[in-house]
Amino acid sequence: MQYLKEPNKSIIRFLIEGMKVDHKEHNMRNYLGRSTPIVGTSLIMLVALIVLVVLGSVKARAEQEVGHLQFISQGGLLYDNWYVHLGTPPPTDTHPGYTGIGEQGAASWRCPACHGWDYKGDWGGYAQGRQRQGITGIRNMTYAPLEPIVAVLKDDAHRFGGRIPAQAMTALAYFVARGQIDMDLYIDRKTRKASGDPDQGARIYQTICARCHGINGKFLNFNTTEDPAFVGTVANQNPWRTLHKIRMGQPEVDMVSMLAFTTRDHVDVLAYAQTLPVR
């Protein structure tokens, strides 16, 4: 650092001196690193500190992620049916903003009534048919901050303020921002077939889902004896709705969320469910 004391040196000299100093410092560092015990000890302590900090932040991140997953699955159940999941009395009127002919009364207040199970509203499955209303999907709010999403839920098109409590609003916003997926990546819109691997899906289905639905999916009937609906039936009829429920669980009952698994796993389960008997 000598050149600092002699500011009048030419630029060449300045550079040469600078190189010398760098060189010396470099050697000194090597030397200290190799053989001075006190430096060695502090290096070990530094490394230990870094390891602790990294482990700490990994743990904090893992906890944060669990928190997010918990909110997302709650939000997914609320998206499915908020009044059933909250255990509040269902609305008695039809939603004033509902203009389709598919739903009447309380069901018209559920998010999928307007935005669909594919989250795409009239850009997706509701482009035609009884549910067609010309309402947008929620895909554009993926990764949006939570506050504007909550604000949307309270606007005149929704009227959920006063019906859905604040914490549940936050969970819904988590689902909108982080939980929804582009189902067109996994389900063919024309054939309704899931692109997953049924053999992989069978491993999950037979160890988790079969406990409640039976090995062929026929243990629980969601409809009437005359017109039964089993896992195989709904997985083929409405794979979007089934994929949503595989990922988030089923409101009111004990059916678990599979969010701790990957989307690939969810789609594999759906592909396997599509091979199960439909009646």
Ligand code: HEC
């Ligand atoms: C009765 C019909 C209806 C229901 C039920 C409904 N929405 Fe909407 N939603 C709309 C309409 C209409 C819009 C567009 C106008 C607006 O942004 O308010 C919209 C817009 C949105 C948007 C903003 C999309 C964008 O890109 O700007 C989000 C997010 C959303 N809804 C989430 C939900 C959630 C979550 C639920 C269920 C708790 C829900 N909606 C239930 C009609 C509905």
Ligand code: HEC
């Ligand atoms: C702890 C029991 C349990 C487990 C585990 C479980 N389910 Fe369910 N599931 C239920 C119950 C109960 C219902 C609601 C039955 C009804 O509405 O009559 C249901 C409903 C469903 C529905 C129909 C949803 C609808 O309304 O369209 C599908 C599809 C389904 N489950 C698939 C699965 C799959 C796939 C798995 C594994 C990932 C699974 N379930 C795991 C208990 C369970």
